[in-house]
Amino acid sequence: MSGAAWGGSAPLSRALLRLPGEHPLPWRLRRLRVCGSTEAELEPWLAVAAPPLALIADQQRFGHGQQGRSWQSPWGGVWLSAALPWPEQAAAAFSLATALGLALQLEALGLQTHIKWPNDLMVEGRKLAGLLPRLRWRGGRVRLAQVGVGLNGWNRVPAGAISLGEALGRRRHPQARPDRLAARVLRGLEWAVAAADQPELVRRQAEQRLWIPDWVEHQGRRCRVQGLAADGGLRLDCGGELVTLQRHF
DSSP, X not given: OBOOOOTTBOOOOHHHHTOOOSSOOOOEEEEEEEESOHHHHXXXXXXXXXXXXXXXXXXXXXXXXXXXXXXXXXXXXXXXXXXXXXXXXXXXXXHHHHHHHHHHHHXXXXXXXXXXXXXXXXXXXXXXXXXXXXXXXXXXXXXXEEEEEEEOSSSOOOTTBOOHXXXXXXXXXXXXXXXXXXXHHHHHHHHHHHTTTOHHHHHHHHHHTBOOOSOEEETTEEEEEEEEOTTSOEEEEETTEEEEEOOOO
């Protein structure tokens, strides 16, 4: 794993450079003190390097979210974009695998996590993390998988969100330290890659953690959540009609 600096980047901490795990990947890592968007910074790197790559920023000014939303990401959280190898056939849904991999890392700290479809992780009914997962294609074939992760650690959070420190009982809890938390995110992504050939295991385990509201509105109708499809879609019962929602990032 390489921690070589580039541009305005800085050396990575030992917690990242000594990444433990059952399924380690040969990561190439870069860290920026501040950037506009880790997603945008990753693009030129991908033009000259192959995955697995991960770019981490201490602060992000224009983070990318669902439906093109942007936000500022303050110091104290994990703001990361990664490119991963991903199989073309018989693969688990990348969105479910990444959410589940990260959930497992947080549960190792004693938390109970829920996956709010399509791309949020919840603790105590509040948002702890957001993910922006997608597959990159070339010539009709999967080239790689890419994911952006925003995870609250020590940082202050808006209403409706929660930081890991707060969830663990102390804002500056050592397990919520950004460098330790970034290492956990990378382990979660390693787990996702390792589980890519087990789509039913991923679907079942993600479904067990699915956050289920009383109802979901779809095309003007109130529908009940029935679970998750193997491709990552959300299955709904809309008055006896079964519908599967898909969300494309």
